[in-house]
Amino acid sequence: MKPMTSSTPAILPISNPQTTVPSAAQSQPPIVTPAISTFISNITDTVRNGLGQRRPWSELIDRSAISRPDSITDATQRIRKNYSYFRVNYFALIAIVLGISLLTNPFSLITLAGLLAAWIFLYLFRPSDQPLVVFGRNYSDKETLGLLIVASLVVIFLTSVGSVLISALMVGLAIVCCHGAFRTPEDLFLDDQDTAASTGFLSFLAGSSSTTKIASVVAGRV
Structure with missing residues (x-):
């Protein structure tokens, strides 16, 4: 007798490969471009609102x-009253x-721009839990901060940048x-001089919501 053969075809094992995410992609830090854009936008809005409080240039x-x-004595009183009125x-x-001085000294301008970029990309908007x-x-967060402080001191005090800034x-x-x-200052409206001292340019910067957001970003790094 011939052996009976099964009519059911053999089932081949089929593997269902799962898509694996590379470890490099998992550990990739978040993109900081939106944070930088928000940072620049907040500074721009703060400066624009501050300049909106200026007196007429005429x-x-x-x-x-x-x-x-x-x-x-008269000159000192004039300076005090005019400063309260024309603060902004x-x-x-x-x-x-300061801007004209930096534009006429390209080396100082490029050096300051590089130093600012180093602070922004290497410290302010870099994840603190990831070493540089x-x-x-590998440099820890504290080591990075120390290197940036030393670099800032060198740039300001050991190069021509410091003299340009101080001169300007x-x-x-x-x-x-x-x-x-x-x-x-006799023709100026100095009746609200007391309130002008609390609504000046610097006090506006200190109390603006945009500056509060910027300060919270910096404070989160400390």
Whole structure:
């Protein structure tokens, strides 16, 4: 008798491969581009809102209000009153002088831009739980912070960047003091001088929601 053969075909085992995610992709840090965009947007909004509080520039350059002060005491009082009124304009003038100084010194501008980029990409928006790898060596978060502080001190005090910044600030302050001393403040509305001291440019920056978000990002790294 011939052996009976089964008519059912043999079932071959079929493997169902699962898609595996590479470990490198799992450990890939989150993209920080949106955070940087938010950071820049917050700074832009803060500066724009701060400049919105400036006084009319026509009042600042009014030639009819220019007169020589009677004494040093009179000049000091004028500077104090004009500073309370033209606070935002004065900060804008100092920023313009600082910007012109950096534009006329490309090395200082490039160095400061590189230092700022290092702080942003290597510390502020880098995940603190992941070490920084440079030439095969791992640097912890504290080591990265220490290196950035040392680099900042070297750039500011051991290069021409520091002298450019200090010179620009001194020139800006000299312009502000000269204008404040020779600008007669009698035609200015100084009745709300007490409230102007609390609504100036720097106090606006300190109390703005945009700056609070920026400060929270920096505080989260400490």
